[in-house]
Amino acid sequence: MYAILDGMTARTHDLAAITALGIVVLANPLPQVTLGTALVAILANQIGGIAPDLDQPTAPFWRNLPSGHVFGRIFGKLLGGHRFISHSIIGLALFGFVVHWLLLFLHPIMPHVNIGLVWWAFFIGMASHLVMDTLTKEGVPWLLPIPIKFGVPPIKRFRITTGKSGEMFVVFPLLLLVDIWLCAHNYDTIVNYLHQHLAR
Numbered sequence: 001m002y003a004i005l006d007g008m009t010a011r012t013h014d015l016a017a018i019t020a021l022g023i024v025v026l027a028n029p030l031p032q033v034t035l036g037t038a039l040v041a042i043l044a045n046q047i048g049g050i051a052p053d054l055d056q057p058t059a060p061f062w063r064n065l066p067s068g069h070v071f072g073r074i075f076g077k078l079l080g081g082h083r084f085i086s087h088s089i090i091g092l093a094l095f096g097f098v099v100h101w102l103l104l105f106l107h108p109i110m111p112h113v114n115i116g117l118v119w120w121a122f123f124i125g126m127a128s129h130l131v132m133d134t135l136t137k138e139g140v141p142w143l144l145p146i147p148i149k150f151g152v153p154p155i156k157r158f159r160i161t162t163g164k165s166g167e168m169f170v171v172f173p174l175l176l177l178v179d180i181w182l183c184a185h186n187y188d189t190i191v192n193y194l195h196q197h198l199a200r
């Protein structure tokens, strides 16, 4: 089961992250990538898609960890509480820096993985999270330390409430439709790519 977070459900964030990655990859044909890079990049993208919500102890990541809620609470405090640093441009830079450092550290055990591409996949996932949360009632403090929460549309009443019909029956299906359209529209490109560019 996916937890309902106060922004969007983790399931919606997962789908948004992979959709964003698909759009970017299809718009910018990549050089040859190894299968390892592709798999690690997809994993990093999905982690990026839920990373900002590590600021709440109820996040799936913390719930799946032994005593995770304790760590979640500490981590949440460090990030200044929910929908704070990790939901801003400063947070993007901060997480980007930490992930860059982590990937450099991990590179020796996965030498065939292009860590630059993995980093971008993470970043795209994380950015997609902030964009999706911007559609919710609470908004996102993009420009911290300026304490203003931005939302689209600007009138709160028209924004989405988490887990309610707007998300379940509009946002999630819309994302699915975008994915189906992307796959159908780029079918030949995708098949060619898998045949010719995915290397060992």
Ligand SMILES: [Zn+2]
Residues within 6 Å of the ligand: 007, 008, 052, 053, 087, 129, 133
């Ligand atoms: Zn969030």
